[in-house]
Amino acid sequence: MTTRSKIIYTLTDEAPALATYSLLPVVKAFTASSDIAVETRDISLAGRILALFPEFLTDAQKQGDHLAELGALATTPEANIIKLPNISASVPQLKAAIKELQSQGYALPDYPDTGDSAEVRDIRSRYDKVKGSAVNPVLREGNSDRRAPLSVKNYARKHPHKMGAWAADSKSHVAHMSSGDFYGSEKAALIEANGSVKIELIGADGSTTVLKEKTSVLADEVLDCSVLSKKALRSFISAEIEDAKKQGVLFSVHLKATMMKVSDPIIFGQIVAEFYKSALDKHAAALQEAGFNLNNGIGDLYSSIKKLPADKQAEIEADIKAVYAERPALAMVNSDKGITNLHVPSDVIVDASMPAMIRDSGKMWNTAGELQDAKAVIPDRCYASIYQAVIEDCKANGAFNPTTMGSVPNVGLMAQKAEEYGSHDKTFQIQANGVVRVSDVNGKVLMEQQVEEGDIFRMCQTKDAPIQDWVKLAVNRARLSDTPAVFWLDPARAHDAEMIKKVEKYLKDHDTSGLDIRVLSPVEAIKFSLARIRDGKDTISVTGNVLRDYLTDLFPIMELGTSAKMLSIVPLMNGGGLFETGAGGSAPKHVQQLVEENFLRWDSLGEFLALAASLEHLGNTYNNPKALVLSKTLDEATGQFLDNDKSPARKVGGIDNRGSHFYLALYWAQALAAQTDDAALQAQFAPLAKALSDNEAKIVAELGAVQGKPAEIGGYYAPDKALTEKVMRPSETLNAALASLV
Ligand SMILES: NC(=O)C1=CN([C@@H]2O[C@H](COP(=O)(O)OP(=O)(O)OC[C@H]3O[C@@H](n4cnc5c(N)ncnc54)[C@H](OP(=O)(O)O)[C@@H]3O)[C@@H](O)[C@H]2O)C=CC1
Numbered sequence: 001m002t003t004r005s006k007i008i009y010t011l012t013d014e015a016p017a018l019a020t021y022s023l024l025p026v027v028k029a030f031t032a033s034s035d036i037a038v039e040t041r042d043i044s045l046a047g048r049i050l051a052l053f054p055e056f057l058t059d060a061q062k063q064g065d066h067l068a069e070l071g072a073l074a075t076t077p078e079a080n081i082i083k084l085p086n087i088s089a090s091v092p093q094l095k096a097a098i099k100e101l102q103s104q105g106y107a108l109p110d111y112p113d114t115g116d117s118a119e120v121r122d123i124r125s126r127y128d129k130v131k132g133s134a135v136n137p138v139l140r141e142g143n144s145d146r147r148a149p150l151s152v153k154n155y156a157r158k159h160p161h162k163m164g165a166w167a168a169d170s171k172s173h174v175a176h177m178s179s180g181d182f183y184g185s186e187k188a189a190l191i192e193a194n195g196s197v198k199i200e201l202i203g204a205d206g207s208t209t210v211l212k213e214k215t216s217v218l219a220d221e222v223l224d225c226s227v228l229s230k231k232a233l234r235s236f237i238s239a240e241i242e243d244a245k246k247q248g249v250l251f252s253v254h255l256k257a258t259m260m261k262v263s264d265p266i267i268f269g270q271i272v273a274e275f276y277k278s279a280l281d282k283h284a285a286a287l288q289e290a291g292f293n294l295n296n297g298i299g300d301l302y303s304s305i306k307k308l309p310a311d312k313q314a315e316i317e318a319d320i321k322a323v324y325a326e327r328p329a330l331a332m333v334n335s336d337k338g339i340t341n342l343h344v345p346s347d348v349i350v351d352a353s354m355p356a357m358i359r360d361s362g363k364m365w366n367t368a369g370e371l372q373d374a375k376a377v378i379p380d381r382c383y384a385s386i387y388q389a390v391i392e393d394c395k396a397n398g399a400f401n402p403t404t405m406g407s408v409p410n411v412g413l414m415a416q417k418a419e420e421y422g423s424h425d426k427t428f429q430i431q432a433n434g435v436v437r438v439s440d441v442n443g444k445v446l447m448e449q450q451v452e453e454g455d456i457f458r459m460c461q462t463k464d465a466p467i468q469d470w471v472k473l474a475v476n477r478a479r480l481s482d483t484p485a486v487f488w489l490d491p492a493r494a495h496d497a498e499m500i501k502k503v504e505k506y507l508k509d510h511d512t513s514g515l516d517i518r519v520l521s522p523v524e525a526i527k528f529s530l531a532r533i534r535d536g537k538d539t540i541s542v543t544g545n546v547l548r549d550y551l552t553d554l555f556p557i558m559e560l561g562t563s564a565k566m567l568s569i570v571p572l573m574n575g576g577g578l579f580e581t582g583a584g585g586s587a588p589k590h591v592q593q594l595v596e597e598n599f600l601r602w603d604s605l606g607e608f609l610a611l612a613a614s615l616e617h618l619g620n621t622y623n624n625p626k627a628l629v630l631s632k633t634l635d636e637a638t639g640q641f642l643d644n645d646k647s648p649a650r651k652v653g654g655i656d657n658r659g660s661h662f663y664l665a666l667y668w669a670q671a672l673a674a675q676t677d678d679a680a681l682q683a684q685f686a687p688l689a690k691a692l693s694d695n696e697a698k699i700v701a702e703l704g705a706v707q708g709k710p711a712e713i714g715g716y717y718a719p720d721k722a723l724t725e726k727v728m729r730p731s732e733t734l735n736a737a738l739a740s741l742v
């Protein structure tokens with residue numbers, strides 16, 4: 001007898017949420033007889049907003065805080081969570097979601113841009129809890145192991161995606177600052193004993209402002225702090241705008257304004273300010289009156305000026321247009337709709353956008369909808385140089401070849417909000433010139449930074465237990481896959497220098513005999529890894545939190561065409577499992593395509609891989625042999641799925657996400673019918689395998705018949721459940737076959 005064990009499947013946003021309407025019924029039907037409960041929790045942006053404001057909602061509208069519940073679960077050995085990508089909302093997205101919910105009858109307060117009353121501050125601080133990357137850091141109570149399983153790598157070799165050719169004289173390049181950035185100012189401190197630290201600004205006038213009263217610290221953790229100078233940033237941007245114009249390349253900006261939700265919108269805002277300087281300076285007073293916020297992008301200008309008189313609006317719009325004539329051409333997000341790189345801070349996210357540029361011959365889209373060489377502005381030097389190294393490699397050696405290239409899996413440090421991605425509550429835009437001091441409870445100054453008004457100060461924490469776990473994970477991976485592992489750490493950064501000492505120390509806790517484990521700076525590490533992948537060889541990247549994010553889009557996008565095909569496991573430090581699906585995001589473009597032509601090109605391979613890993617974990621932790629049979633057969637089904645190339649096509653006419661789920665169900669049922677480890681499962685699934693295979697043509701036709709026409713799902717952030725279910729489950733024959741199982 002087994003204990004009834006549970007898998008939590010998360011409900012998120014955009015394309016993955018739509019795909020769930022079709023895939024989850026398959027998962028539930030297949031697991032129902034195996035003593036496995038599959039439950040859902042809503043961590044969508046809309047769901048998280050509703051959970052914030054119970055007093056504004058009717059009883060029927062109220063929603064519990066599922067994210068907090070899962071965050072607590074993630075610290076227990078029982079956790080078994082399948083986490084799909086979710087929206088990390090910028091302010092414009094947050095406002096759009098609020099507006100949509102209000103229109104659906106939820107009496108939520110508006111997001112307050114201005115105002116300082118206690119009530120306004122309370123509302124703003126509640127909304128700020130769902131802003132940016134607010135889900136992943138809560139659930140990620142472990143480090144990450146992201147890789148392309150062999151079957152997926154073999155699939156990519158057999159069915160290579162398109163890679164744009166690279167020209168040796170490509171003008172594309174990365175532009176970064178050479179001083180005044182976070183990289184240049186980083187300081188670090190190793191904490192000796194449990195306690196807390198205080199962050200204060202000592203003004204040049206002698207005044208003291210407490211920036212953060214108390215930050216708890218644990219013995220042996222690494223603290224670091226750094227500053228990005230507003231002045232240096234502005235003069236860097238001004239020079240790069242000139243240079244882009246001179247070279248005739250597109251100007252584009254690549255930040256992580258969603259995950260770095262405090263610092264990067266400010267950097268983005270400064271770039272907007274510099275680019276549109278003449279028009280913004282001229283209309284400064286009117287724009288202030290309209291409530292325009294630079295950090296929300298130039299799109300916010302267009303929506304805020306609607307409040308101004310028509311002639312003023314027209315004047316501002318004309319002056320913005322005139323800017324485009326003087327400035328270099330901007331890289332476009334959507335040239336048909338006139339959406340530029342500087343419209344919204346969440347449209348161009350560095351982890352996905354730089355690899356896409358590299359995949360597309362190093363080019364980005366211009367206003368005519370053509371590809372053109374670009375200057376990719378990544379202001380801070382901490383990680384910018386790795387992309388320049390890839391660009392140089394492609395210029396010298398041409399595009400990478402997916403049929404022959406090796407792989408770069410990643411072991412990433414991320415537990416307990418490690419490094420930059422946990423820095424938001426310790427990041428401040430400085431209000432006056434002076435010195436920021438970080439001191440302990442005895443008043444001993446641990447670190448200090450000279451600052452000027454407008455600079456961004458940030459402090460990060462990296463706990464020791466996660467570092468030890470990360471080193472262990474790296475050694476295990478290197479051993480299991482017999483592959484060299486490289487720690488990407490830069491001795492010139494104060495934080496990394498501390499990390500190198502720890503890595504050297506903790507490697508001694510493991511048997512590393514016969515393993516090739518190195519520590520290289522990011523630029524050396526990427527050069528080493530690139531040379532090896534060109535030779536068809538694999539190299540494990542062992543990185544901190546940011547490079548984990550960047551590399552797990554970069555290499556998969558080059559190797560597999562998309563990071564959606566990645567296996568993405570987070571062994572939680574207290575024994576549970578978090579199974580992320582793919583390594584990419586929630587693909588907003590895909591929703592648009594579904595709504596316009598009832599075609600969803602979302603690839604759920606990441607979900608299939610995560611589910612197999614989750615079932616295996618459940619089988620082992622709850623001694624449930626049926627779960628192990630389900631896992632093994634799901635793996636076989638996924639192999640078959642890849643062999644027969646049943647991934648969604650990109651355009652109407654081929655099978656889409658729903659069709660791909662049908663084939664997974666068919667192959668999974670066939671594998672269950674063929675296995676002999678569990679006779680009951682075999683007997684149960686043989687008729688389903690027969691029904692699905694007998695009706696293959698009919699089901700594919702039913703699924704195909706709906707394509708090519710608009711689909712109505714009744715919302716973007718909070719689609720209507722009944723309408724969406726109808727859209728996502730259009731095959732009566734498939735629905736009836738699945739229903740026969742439960
Ligand atoms: N784990 C998480 O929760 C993550 C969340 N995000 C969030 O996702 C949102 C969008 O981010 P963005 O930077 O645009 O990156 P995305 O990864 O969502 O999208 C970039 C492009 O990648 C392709 N893609 C991604 N996933 C799939 C898939 N499963 N199947 C097929 N194609 C896929 C699509 O390209 P094409 O259409 O050309 O095929 C897509 O347009 C943001 O809110 C971001 O914060 C981002 C990363 C991780």
Ligand SMILES: O=C(O)CCC(=O)C(=O)O
Binds near residue numbers: 137549583
């Ligand atoms: O949490 C987020 O906003 C994005 C996460 C992400 O990009 C990743 O983990 O790869």
Ligand SMILES: [Mg+2]
Binds near residue numbers: 351549553583584
């Ligand atoms: Mg990412």
